[in-house]
Amino acid sequence: MEVANLEASAALEMAGWSVRERDWPAPLLIKRGRLVFSPKEFRADDFEVGFGSLNALLRATLPITHPGETQTTGTLEITADGDASTILSMTQRFGIIPREIASMDFPVTAGITADIGAMVRTPDANKSPIDLNFNLRDASLLWGRGSVLLYRASEPIVVDPGELRYDGDALLLRRLTATVKDTRLLANAELRGAPISSLGEEKGPVTLSLRAEADGTAEELVDVLSRVVHVPFAPDTIAGFDGPLLDPVGLHLADVAQLLGLLDRLVDGGKSVVVIEHHQAVMAHADWIVDLGPGAGHDGGRIVFQGTPAELVAARSTLTGQHLAEYVAGATAPST
Numbered sequence: 001m002e003v004a005n006l007e008a009s010a011a012l013e014m015a016g017w018s019v020r021e022r023d024w025p026a027p028l029l030i031k032r033g034r035l036v037f038s039p040k041e042f043r044a045d046d047f048e049v050g051f052g053s054l055n056a057l058l059r060a061t062l063p064i065t066h067p068g069e070t071q072t073t074g075t076l077e078i079t080a081d082g083d084a085s086t087i088l089s090m091t092q093r094f095g096i097i098p099r100e101i102a103s104m105d106f107p108v109t110a111g112i113t114a115d116i117g118a119m120v121r122t123p124d125a126n127k128s129p130i131d132l133n134f135n136l137r138d139a140s141l142l143w144g145r146g147s148v149l150l151y152r153a154s155e156p157i158v159v160d161p162g163e164l165r166y167d168g169d170a171l172l173l174r175r176l177t178a179t180v181k182d183t184r185l186l187a188n189a190e191l192r193g194a195p196i197s198s199l200g201e202e203k204g205p206v207t208l209s210l211r212a213e214a215d216g217t218a219e220e221l222v223d224v225l226s227r228v229v230h231v232p233f234a235p236d237t238i239a240g241f242d243g244p245l246l247d248p249v250g251l252h253l254a255d256v257a258q259l260l261g262l263l264d265r266l267v268d269g270g271k272s273v274v275v276i277e278h279h280q281a282v283m284a285h286a287d288w289i290v291d292l293g294p295g296a297g298h299d300g301g302r303i304v305f306q307g308t309p310a311e312l313v314a315a316r317s318t319l320t321g322q323h324l325a326e327y328v329a330g331a332t333a334p335s336t
Contacts, residue, residue: 054082106146139166280327
């Protein structure tokens with residue numbers, strides 16, 4: 001496809017326009033905006049739009065492709081302020097946020113910067129497809145204090161101010177504080193790999209690192225984790241849990257079994273789960289163990305065993321193997 005050379009410039013001023021889909025709760029208002037066409041580029045300047053209580057400012061620039069040129073790249077910037085319930089209403093229509101979330105009530109501020117590109121290919125005289133790509137360079141989401149209510153939940157999850165940020169290489173979650181009844185969960189997380197990349201680009205493996213602390217009873221903690229782990233992961237996600245997950249709250253063995261059941265749900269869903277933990281029940285439940293030793297601190301740091309729990313118990317070649325063998329023997333011994 002060839003695009004004719006433009007010899008003139010044109011501008012379109014927009015103010016007071018509205019767009020409404022049939023099932024939208026509110027119209028999309030174009031409060032003001034300016035579209036500019038020139039011989040060199042197409043530009044959207046200071047587009048101010050509103051959707052319910054959400055207000056956004058958009059700027060975009062895309063160079064014009066001329067005959068003989070095959071590719072052009074521009075930029076996109078969006079900043080938005082509003083409330084989470086409006087964003088929830090919009091994103092659930094596109095399947096971005098799971099419908100297990102019934103409502104969200106807290107203020108948010110978001111911003112993204114991206115490269116947008118277009119390539120015109122002419123394989124033959126009859127077909128002229130246009131390829132588009134979208135590279136996210138930077139994104140941030142700040143939220144204030146509020147609450148999240150899940151369907152079939154009797155108590156809302158109260159969240160404190162925090163930040164979600166994408167810096168071009170990793171998705172970073174900072175200062176997540178969630179409180180359910182008397183249970184308080186604090187977490188920081190990093191999602192690395194290729195969770196966000198160009199459209200059409202093959203996605204690579206993703207690694208999730210999570211560090212969390214919790215206050216409350218074992219039963220309350222299990223309830224909170226059940227809600228968190230229910231959030232779906234991408235099919236190729238590697239989930240990492242940096243322990244000790246179990247010791248600080250003194251979980252009963254029945255609670256440990258529930259936590260292991262949550263991890264099993266991740267594995268059954270096709271995910272890989274890496275857990276850093278020394279609880280014998282967790283080790284015995286694993287598919288594969290990597291044992292570091294031979295001692296602790298300066299006396300450790302080397303891989304002293306790799307294999308299944310059964311092989312580690314049979315070998316008893318490490319301190320971990322010896323303690324795990326004693327645990328397994330005690331767990332399987334007949335009661336008197």
